[in-house]
Amino acid sequence: MRTFNTNEMTQQFDNLFMAPARAYMSLSIDYSEKLLNAQLDANKAYVDTGIAQMRQLMSVKDADGLRSYMEGQQKVAKELAERVKGDADKVVSLQQDFMQKSQKLTEENVKQAQAAASKMSKTA
Structure with missing residues (x-):
């Protein structure tokens, strides 16, 4: 029966548990960053549109200007x-x-775990 030394056990632990956890965390962080940036971009565009519309409304001086503004609202x-x-x-x-x-x-990760389990059972 083969015994595992501390380095082998540490490597097995890292391969089976920590490496997959790091990979998933990296994927999650990348996704969160992309999602947050998409939300920030969208919010900025919506705020910019709203501010532009308020400025345009403030420049209305007469009935023709109001009519023109209201017609432009369909496009907006x-x-x-x-x-x-x-x-x-x-x-x-x-x-x-x-x-x-x-x-x-x-x-x-499942494939790696299965391979590691198979290897361990053969060495035991």
Whole structure:
């Protein structure tokens, strides 16, 4: 029967537990960063649009200016709806990418654990 030394046990522990945990944490951090940046970009665009609309409204001086402003609101609403859809699509894409990568990572870790278990049972 073969005995494991401390270095081998440490390496096995790292391979089976810590390395997968680090890989998943790295994936999670990358996903969180991308999601946060997407949200910040979207929020900035929405705030900028709102401020621009308030400034435009403040410049209205007469009935013609108000009519022109109101007509422009349809365009702004359409652009904003397109932006919201694009932002939602981006978040869905990020989530799908994260799920695919985390599933692949899990599958790889299961294979490694099975291989390690098989190796340990053969040496025992």
